[in-house]
Amino acid sequence: MAKAPTVEDVAERAGVSRQTVSNVLNTPDIVRPATRERVLEAIDALGYRRHAAARRLRLRRSSTIGIRLDPYLGGVSGVVLDRFVHAITERASERDMRMLVYAARTADEEIARLTELWEGGEIDAAIITGTVSDDPRVGRLDAAGLPFVSFGRPWGEDDIADPLHLWVDVDGAAGTHAATAHALTFGSRTAFLGWPEGSGTGDDRERGWRDAVADAGAAGIRLVTEDSVPHARRSVAAALAGGMEADAVVCASDSLAVGALLAFSDAGRRVPVIGFDNTPTAEALGFSSVEQRPEDVAGAVLELMMGPTGDVVAPRRVQSGSAHALITPELVVR
Template identity: 55%
Template sequence: MAQLPTITDVATAAGVSRQTVSNVLNSPDIVREDTRERVEAAISSLGYRTHASARRLRTRKSSTIGIRLDPMANGISGSIHDRYLHALTEQADARGMRMLLFTAADPSDEIAQFSRLLDGADVDAFVLTSTFHGDPRTEWLIEQGAPFVTFGRPWGIDDLNDPQHLWVDVDGQAGLAAATEHLRSGGASRIAYVGWPAPSGTGDDRRLGWERVVRSSLGYDDATIARRQVAVVDSVPAARAAVTALLDREPDIDGIVCASDSLALGTLMAVTAAGRAELPIVGFDNTPVAEAVGLSSVEQRLDEVATRTLELLMGERGRAVVQRALTPGEAHRLVTPSLVARAPVRFG
């Protein structure tokens, strides 16, 4: 059996020291680009692979990132967390990292899980989802000095200027602005919005995207803004009922943008029942349901969200979690979503 290449073989082939090879494997950002490329070429040509167990013993790190497995969601948009988790796991594996999934009943239970996993040195960092106003999880992790990134802004605090709180988010305001502009450019001038009740960090942000366009491009005043929006829980029946009532009082509506695909599907049912199946609708999340029924929707680009999550934890090319000093501008990533425009499927 042929002997597997060693780190010494890689160093010899690249003409560098063993320490330089180690730096390329564990902290590539500190290595000069030309040197790093030479070492990476040697690794590729020799087929060198790190021994994960030995690496964990040597570095005293678990090479593991913890993330809570969200409860099962029956809603149309419930697949978002699963898609993000899949992308994150795949990209972490490519960096030599593992994902550890755990469950928690509520934020307090999740904090207890953090404590248990940190005490056992089972994880090097955490990824948090479903952030909200006054989230106690982030404050606890900051106090413990535990590395973490949230998928979602720390709503209600100075989210752009706190380098202790690393976060990645999708720019919902830009997404809804693009959706609204798409309908406006197609000829709509009386565009309504279907969203969630306030306060909702994510929902309020998305609503502002619609409001920005209809104020600046369509001349909506405060009264029109209030009249042409509805806020309901994220369910198909609730959206259908709300939009049915909206069309009764505002029959001249000629386009509707929604904060989610669940709301968009309920909206589609309402306009179809009202004999207005041609009325254009745009949802948010680009779920399989939106694709199946031909709804235009805003794509969150979850692969990029996963990339930026790991970038904040490990650096652009790193293979280990590294705590480093970050300035406010470096501590967050805001991903611009993309609009997927479709021709709707007509029923009946």
């Protein structure tokens, strides 16, 4: 196996000292342009660091994208974003880009951290996740001039017909529509267990259920609770105690699905329950769930940010029809 080139190899080829090579790699502005160019040519010729160092210096780019590492939630939640972070890291690496993962507990902390990284030249762009209605991060990042793509719609002025930003999202309504169509094969009384009104993502998923029930002329039962197993268990138990009769239940998340299954079990009943997220919990417990395909989301995010095959940040022009990507999820039936 050929030995990987070293700093000493680069220095010898360029006719400079080892320290000069180090300066070019770490503090290029202190090196004379002619010397710096000679070192960069040696780096290219030898393939030192797979050309990444030379490219970053030439383009005055960090070749780095920032993304927040969400707090560990435990339980059922968080799996989709974990998969997304892994997928975006792998796919960015294929384009000779790096991911810089940072922590932030609030939107304000995230904005401050991203602004610091952007102004310090440590990132060329950012990916934001977990968008909410009228997301405060969007306007602040616009003002800072930081290019970004969001995983999730900003759920505000931004929409499909007149977009203001680049975003990729999973078509939640399509997912719950498919789940509801499957649920209706068990009977005409289909319940939906969702989140309180006002969550863009939750409202979108509920819309898919409503449309499918209306298309079938079936009876719909709507239950609302917080996104946790205990809350879902109590909500469904209360509905059952009140006389609810449902042939199947479609849920806005796998956490809600687990709670519903426990409530039916407590009541001595077996009713098909369909979740959303297709977490390992859904597979382990054997209930059907909607797969979001975060690996496809990662590919779409990078295409909006860098083009189909690009290796530098060059965000797509924001215009109707090409500023967003909606990933169609897949119902996994068990």
